[in-house]
Amino acid sequence: MNAARPSRRGVLTGAAVVGAAGVGVGVSALAGRDTATTTATAAAAASTVAFHGARQAGIVTPAQESLVFAALDVTSRNPADLADVLQRWSEATATMTTGVPVGGPGGLGGAPGEPPQDTGEAHELPAANLTVTLGYGPSLFDERFGLAERRPANLEELPALPGEQLDPTKCGGDLCLQACADDPQVAFHAIRNLVRIGRGVVTVRWMQLGFGRTSTTSSTQATPRNLMGFKDGTANLRAEDTADLDRFVWVGGEGSPAVDQEWMRGGTYLVARRIRMLIESWDRASLREQERVIGRAKVSGAPLSGTGEFDALDLAKTSATGKPAIDVAAHVRLAAPETNGGMRMLRRGYSYTDGLDLATGQLDAGLFFIVFGNDPASQFVAVQRKLGAKDALTEYLKHTGSAIFACPPGISAGGSWGEGLFT
Amino acid sequence: MNAARPSRRGVLTGAAVVGAAGVGVGVSALAGRDTATTTATAAAAASTVAFHGARQAGIVTPAQESLVFAALDVTSRNPADLADVLQRWSEATATMTTGVPVGGPGGLGGAPGEPPQDTGEAHELPAANLTVTLGYGPSLFDERFGLAERRPANLEELPALPGEQLDPTKCGGDLCLQACADDPQVAFHAIRNLVRIGRGVVTVRWMQLGFGRTSTTSSTQATPRNLMGFKDGTANLRAEDTADLDRFVWVGGEGSPAVDQEWMRGGTYLVARRIRMLIESWDRASLREQERVIGRAKVSGAPLSGTGEFDALDLAKTSATGKPAIDVAAHVRLAAPETNGGMRMLRRGYSYTDGLDLATGQLDAGLFFIVFGNDPASQFVAVQRKLGAKDALTEYLKHTGSAIFACPPGISAGGSWGEGLFT
Numbered sequence: 001m002n003a004a005r006p007s008r009r010g011v012l013t014g015a016a017v018v019g020a021a022g023v024g025v026g027v028s029a030l031a032g033r034d035t036a037t038t039t040a041t042a043a044a045a046a047s048t049v050a051f052h053g054a055r056q057a058g059i060v061t062p063a064q065e066s067l068v069f070a071a072l073d074v075t076s077r078n079p080a081d082l083a084d085v086l087q088r089w090s091e092a093t094a095t096m097t098t099g100v101p102v103g104g105p106g107g108l109g110g111a112p113g114e115p116p117q118d119t120g121e122a123h124e125l126p127a128a129n130l131t132v133t134l135g136y137g138p139s140l141f142d143e144r145f146g147l148a149e150r151r152p153a154n155l156e157e158l159p160a161l162p163g164e165q166l167d168p169t170k171c172g173g174d175l176c177l178q179a180c181a182d183d184p185q186v187a188f189h190a191i192r193n194l195v196r197i198g199r200g201v202v203t204v205r206w207m208q209l210g211f212g213r214t215s216t217t218s219s220t221q222a223t224p225r226n227l228m229g230f231k232d233g234t235a236n237l238r239a240e241d242t243a244d245l246d247r248f249v250w251v252g253g254e255g256s257p258a259v260d261q262e263w264m265r266g267g268t269y270l271v272a273r274r275i276r277m278l279i280e281s282w283d284r285a286s287l288r289e290q291e292r293v294i295g296r297a298k299v300s301g302a303p304l305s306g307t308g309e310f311d312a313l314d315l316a317k318t319s320a321t322g323k324p325a326i327d328v329a330a331h332v333r334l335a336a337p338e339t340n341g342g343m344r345m346l347r348r349g350y351s352y353t354d355g356l357d358l359a360t361g362q363l364d365a366g367l368f369f370i371v372f373g374n375d376p377a378s379q380f381v382a383v384q385r386k387l388g389a390k391d392a393l394t395e396y397l398k399h400t401g402s403a404i405f406a407c408p409p410g411i412s413a414g415g416s417w418g419e420g421l422f423t
Numbered sequence: 424m425n426a427a428r429p430s431r432r433g434v435l436t437g438a439a440v441v442g443a444a445g446v447g448v449g450v451s452a453l454a455g456r457d458t459a460t461t462t463a464t465a466a467a468a469a470s471t472v473a474f475h476g477a478r479q480a481g482i483v484t485p486a487q488e489s490l491v492f493a494a495l496d497v498t499s500r501n502p503a504d505l506a507d508v509l510q511r512w513s514e515a516t517a518t519m520t521t522g523v524p525v526g527g528p529g530g531l532g533g534a535p536g537e538p539p540q541d542t543g544e545a546h547e548l549p550a551a552n553l554t555v556t557l558g559y560g561p562s563l564f565d566e567r568f569g570l571a572e573r574r575p576a577n578l579e580e581l582p583a584l585p586g587e588q589l590d591p592t593k594c595g596g597d598l599c600l601q602a603c604a605d606d607p608q609v610a611f612h613a614i615r616n617l618v619r620i621g622r623g624v625v626t627v628r629w630m631q632l633g634f635g636r637t638s639t640t641s642s643t644q645a646t647p648r649n650l651m652g653f654k655d656g657t658a659n660l661r662a663e664d665t666a667d668l669d670r671f672v673w674v675g676g677e678g679s680p681a682v683d684q685e686w687m688r689g690g691t692y693l694v695a696r697r698i699r700m701l702i703e704s705w706d707r708a709s710l711r712e713q714e715r716v717i718g719r720a721k722v723s724g725a726p727l728s729g730t731g732e733f734d735a736l737d738l739a740k741t742s743a744t745g746k747p748a749i750d751v752a753a754h755v756r757l758a759a760p761e762t763n764g765g766m767r768m769l770r771r772g773y774s775y776t777d778g779l780d781l782a783t784g785q786l787d788a789g790l791f792f793i794v795f796g797n798d799p800a801s802q803f804v805a806v807q808r809k810l811g812a813k814d815a816l817t818e819y820l821k822h823t824g825s826a827i828f829a830c831p832p833g834i835s836a837g838g839s840w841g842e843g844l845f846t
Binding site (some may be wrong): 066068107108110111112113114115116118119120121122123169183184185188192195196203204205206207208209211212225226227228229230279280283284285286287288290291298299351353354355356358361363365 | 489491530531533534535536537538539541542543544545546592606607608611615618619622626627628629630631632634635648649650651652653702706707708709710711713714721722774776777778779781784786788
């Protein structure tokens, strides 16, 4: 398919995309691809995010438009099988992230009498800034693979948290693969082909599609809105906040907690939460109530203590009647670094909808929340405990899925995602 | 959110999009929207599809990237309630398709003490070529609303067909709303707000997201690929084929069957089929087998009787060994107009994935097939009977959802979708 897919948003934003190529985004050749024009080729190259590097891509990479997230279980009991899959996944991802089919440039790979090596649905599509990010779940470090001694202390199953109504079919996993791209077909293609490569060794445990990013991970990006209609991610960590990324995101970064497992140095932890929004209730709340609950103005995104989206929160400010401008139970107050000992996290969320919830007749839609940090217990878990107990937003949310993964550091060309853990 | 969402595909295709504005696409002002630059404003205007007109939009409109399809049931027993909802839906859709919130320009509508009129998640997003297309299901014409006499003879529940394994929770509906846009958040926003407007009168029966168009409905569009990795829609009817659209799509068009219900003149029928692909089996088939089953080359899309994608099928051509170049059971042979008395249909399909099928551990993914025609019994039903019995593709497919709807003609400014049926 089709360098000529029309997508209007992109027309507005070519400059922003090209600009983003400076922010830790590599540019690779698109060998073997048909592109309509020279301009198209140049633009396609600029839409490539380097797979190899000191960090995994897809963490501080400017958040792409679409997500396909898969949690997988390992069915083989042989660690060599898993190491082999990780090697093949690394090779295939290095290929796909340059916009080339799994089988290599020039076709889909394989002889006519064999199944094509690539499933083909992304053929001739640009790379669309595809990134694939790997993580290991706590269950991988059980007795099966002899990895118990290599489990980082921070990789613990999440404790029970307030506001949860977890569906076990949307929780956990030995591994995760987070594919992000500006074209959902490209993200789906990546996950499908990796799952196919892993057949016989891994199976999909659950999968989630996200259709609209709800975070900003780079100062080149405008703030999107979540399905509550509010701007989301205004105060998020960004790729440019390198000191805070070291301190709060990267394992072993300057100012970060001590490293207990060397193979995780340069990695991070990913917490995924499927947060259903009770949007029918939300839609019945008044604008005033919605803004009180969030602590920001709905249209502008400004904190209720200020006038501009990026104004700092003034948590002490009161109205003429002496009431706090930002309610004591407002989400922004309770989640702010100012009320959490200065702690920050890197959010990378996506909106989702999975159609109708047959049990209630209501839309199953909300936020697939992904957050990265080097100390989940003092970051996501601590904040969620507090939010669950006090946050006015809690009555409009239900956490229905949950998982935690350790994301190893990046790898260099020819390397394997598994090289740190398995050697 | 954000005129600055990066989407790489659009960068390639600005010219194509602007060019498409000539093909039955209206350009409207974007009152009350924040747009980043003058260029952005011009581009955003070009991304608007006129809602009002002789035909409903979203049928021959160049297929947008994303689909949100909702089937609804009417819970009120008062026809005036339904007529009122149809009027309010028409007004809201006229507004949203110009990129303006339901409440009108300048905000989200409503006083601070009231719920906002618009849910807000598409605020400041361009219209993204949003179209919403309405249809009436056969069940609407039962005894509830006194409409039995107004049911067109062609609006019949589909008969049982081969290859079906229907899930009743993904079938039927009194009404349908098909929202298509180049941004999934815009399409979701439209359906969500229409459902909200209809609360107390209609409820959602089922809903389907589609993430990659699998059809071409205009000669300005390149042919996309479906999840089998094959180009899909090469031989589809296009907006430019006006004589064939009259004959095969529009009710009352020149050469079309007689009109039995005047209110349907200028409308058409929509058949929706949720077609799951057994992609694990497909991925194990050899390239030769895949190409035999489809009848086209996988990479180029050329029929196996030719060399170029748009070469006409040569169904008589044989190889040196005397075997037909296009297999007797090939999908393109059995679906071709040449073997169906010259009959054509207008396809408008989307790829879907709904994650993991817990019963089988396999991906639930495939094609959400939408087809328009003025005589479904001799079009979709006749062809599907034949395909189900003979098509080599059938073993890789399972139809899991099904519905038929009568789509009334378009309306003029200030009109209501219901004006033909209810007056």
